[in-house]
Amino acid sequence: MDKQEVVDEVFHSVAEVAPHISSGLLKRREYVGEENPSDEKQLEADVWANEFLKEEITSLEGVGEFASEEEHEVTDCGEGLSVTVDPLDGSSNIPTNNIVGTIVGIYDEELPCRGKNIVAAFYVVYGPLTSFTIARDGQVDEYVLEESKGDGVELHKASEDIQIPEPYVYGFGGNKHWGSDFERLKEDISDDLKLRYGGAMVGDVNQVLHQGGVFGYPAREDAENGKLRLLFEANPMAYIFETAGGKSSDGDKSILRVKAEELHQRTPVFVGSEESVRKVNERGLSLH
Secondary structure, X not given: OOHHHHHHHHHHHHHHHHHHHHHHHHHOOOEEEEEOOOOOEEEHHHHHHHHHHHHHHHOOOOEEEEEEOOOOOOEEOOOOEEEEEEEEEOHHHHHHOOOEEEEEEEEOOOOOOOHHHEXXXXXXXXXXXXXXXXXEOOEEEEEEEEEOOOOOEEEEEEEOOOXXXXXXXXXXXXXXXXXXXXXXXXXXXXXXXXXXXOOOHHHHHHXXXXXXXXXXXXXXXXXXXXXXXXXXXXXXXXXXXXXXXOEEEOOOOOHHHOOOOOXXXXXXXXXXXXXXXXXXXXXXXXXX
């Protein structure tokens, strides 16, 4: 199989299980008393969605490695592309019935590796509609999922060749421990843009992608590399935004240029319209 055939297989396998993940959240809203490799409390839904996706993706021909935010190690599947998954981004929103999603990165290199090795990336939003936004073949498209009357699902293209518009909204996470330099940046940006922040990266970046602006989770005084994982969250989103004509940054340079040394490595993250991300880079906020 060529690379794009593998990308299609991964994309459609996630689409097939997405309705089951969405509907299964109802009965899996409790914490299980365990922590993932990033020392975050796991909901039953985190563990369940991870096992569901792992079973589907590792069974695909052309997938050589599988890595999840919920697992310590890479799973060797054979030969082929490497797939990273954040099974339920924003899962802490589940108990309050707010948006969650899934983030997938597909790399043409063994993990861990730089974002420049991504060949495709997509995210799922489990909202009023279940939508898929995918960057591949040099463009970003959005699909809406509909369960078919028979077996399986149907994907209807809702937006084609998305180009991020001029800045309109912003959302920044980690506000309890922002540094003074970032506080000044936030004040500057908030003078011109409307605040939109819901606590799930998929939901926040989805608004920025469609409305323009910037999403960020910066370096913090208590966490010099921020909170978000390079391989599971930052690289896939950076690839999507840069494909859509936007920019990404760790506070200094494109996230896709950040060297990956550890599977669960963290990095400051900014993605958005070119103008907004340029303001971030002018402040030199990276602590790498």
